[in-house]
Amino acid sequence: MTTDDKFNALVLDEVDGKVVCAMKELTPDDLPDGDVTVRVAYSDLNYKDGMILGGLGRMVRKYPHIPGIDLSGTVEASSHADFAPGDEVLVTGHYFGERHWGGYTQKARVKGEWLIKLPQGLSLKRAMALGTAGHTAMLALMALEREGLEPDAGEVLVTGAGGGLGGVAVALLANLGYDVAASTGRAELHDRLTALGAKAIVARDELSAGPDRPLMPERWAGAIDTVGGQTLASIVSALKFHSAVGACGLTGGNELTVSVLPFLLRGVRLIGIDSSVVPAADRRLAWRRLAEELPMEKLDTLSTVIGLDAVIDAGTSILKGATAGRVVVDVNA
Ligand SMILES: NC(=O)c1ccc[n+]([C@@H]2O[C@H](COP(=O)([O-])OP(=O)(O)OC[C@H]3O[C@@H](n4cnc5c(N)ncnc54)[C@H](OP(=O)(O)O)[C@@H]3O)[C@@H](O)[C@H]2O)c1
Numbered sequence: 001m002t003t004d005d006k007f008n009a010l011v012l013d014e015v016d017g018k019v020v021c022a023m024k025e026l027t028p029d030d031l032p033d034g035d036v037t038v039r040v041a042y043s044d045l046n047y048k049d050g051m052i053l054g055g056l057g058r059m060v061r062k063y064p065h066i067p068g069i070d071l072s073g074t075v076e077a078s079s080h081a082d083f084a085p086g087d088e089v090l091v092t093g094h095y096f097g098e099r100h101w102g103g104y105t106q107k108a109r110v111k112g113e114w115l116i117k118l119p120q121g122l123s124l125k126r127a128m129a130l131g132t133a134g135h136t137a138m139l140a141l142m143a144l145e146r147e148g149l150e151p152d153a154g155e156v157l158v159t160g161a162g163g164g165l166g167g168v169a170v171a172l173l174a175n176l177g178y179d180v181a182a183s184t185g186r187a188e189l190h191d192r193l194t195a196l197g198a199k200a201i202v203a204r205d206e207l208s209a210g211p212d213r214p215l216m217p218e219r220w221a222g223a224i225d226t227v228g229g230q231t232l233a234s235i236v237s238a239l240k241f242h243s244a245v246g247a248c249g250l251t252g253g254n255e256l257t258v259s260v261l262p263f264l265l266r267g268v269r270l271i272g273i274d275s276s277v278v279p280a281a282d283r284r285l286a287w288r289r290l291a292e293e294l295p296m297e298k299l300d301t302l303s304t305v306i307g308l309d310a311v312i313d314a315g316t317s318i319l320k321g322a323t324a325g326r327v328v329v330d331v332n333a
Pocket of ligand 1: 045046047048132133136159160161162163164165166183184185186189204208226227247248249250251252273274275276318319320321322323324325
């Protein structure tokens with residue numbers, strides 16, 4: 001083995017019941033089995049990464065563990081028929097970085113079936129400016145479209161709009177001609193959300209206490225919700241007849257108390273969005289559509305870049321709702 005074989009990774013371990021994190025030097029022999037070895041260029045930071053870094057949510061089954069639920073990079077070696085050295089690829093979903101070692105590393109070994117070839121028009125960096133958050137925003141939009149949502153339907157609400165998933169959803173919907181209302185708890189982000197294409201800003205507090213009554217005046221033609229809890233209950237109570245909300249997140253709580261009346265009397269739909277297990281065709285379509293339908297200059301305004309050494313602090317920040325937009329991790333910085 002040469003020194004060139006060595007690479008850096010962020011490794012989580014469990015010590016006396018507590019999860020601790022350290023930067024370690026590893027060799028390819030340390031990597032798990034898999035049919036494709038990837039030279040990692042970028043990873044990113046999602047809310048779920050914050051939870052895993054903080055030892056929350058019991059998503060990691062075994063330590064030591066390399067976290068990071070997404071990666072983009074270049075294939076270095078492959079025994080998988082669909083991938084060859086030099087291919088640019090990305091991984092999201094498949095419990096990557098949770099049950100399997102993830103992307104906070106300069107080298108990863110993965111199953112070829114998890115990989116997506118980088119869609120035309122997307123760079124390795126922008127792929128991670130999107131990551132699971134962006135991919136989920138598109139999956140939520142696709143779910144709402146399947147329920148009949150169209151740009152002229154009326155106002156579409158995005159909650160947690162100051163965050164990663166929310167920010168991508170605002171930019172995406174606005175670019176497709178939707179009338180977007182962005183909900184945020186941060187006044188300092190109003191201008192940025194307007195620049196992303198939001199036509200209206202809704203204060204987080206307006207939604208977070210839950211509805212005053214089971215059926216509020218019809219307002220939303222659709223919604224992408226990253227907050228959950230009573231915010232989601234507020235949305236359900238104010239959806240227009242036969243419209244739908246995609247429930248993506250839980251930053252405001254994972255309990256939902258909601259009347260059945262909006263379902264029975266307005267035929268509204270509550271759709272769960274899961275980005276971990278997605279049919280391969282939908283996964284590829286979502287990535288292709290992101291590359292084609294999201295204005296890349298808007299994505300750039302949403303993203304900041306950090307190195308592996310800053311990931312722990314950023315993980316603490318995201319759990320406090322203190323990061324804005326998307327955080328890209330340059331694993332070679
Ligand atoms: N279902 C899936 O497959 C899937 C995939 C990706 C993400 N998610 C989930 O989606 C959510 C967002 O993920 P993300 O990576 O975009 O996180 P993020 O960047 O931290 O964004 C979350 C946003 O939620 C808002 N928020 C934070 N704390 C809140 C609170 N206590 N009450 C109300 N709003 C609060 C904040 O927006 P404002 O400051 O603008 O209010 C924050 O920026 C997370 O719950 C994550 O687990 C789910």
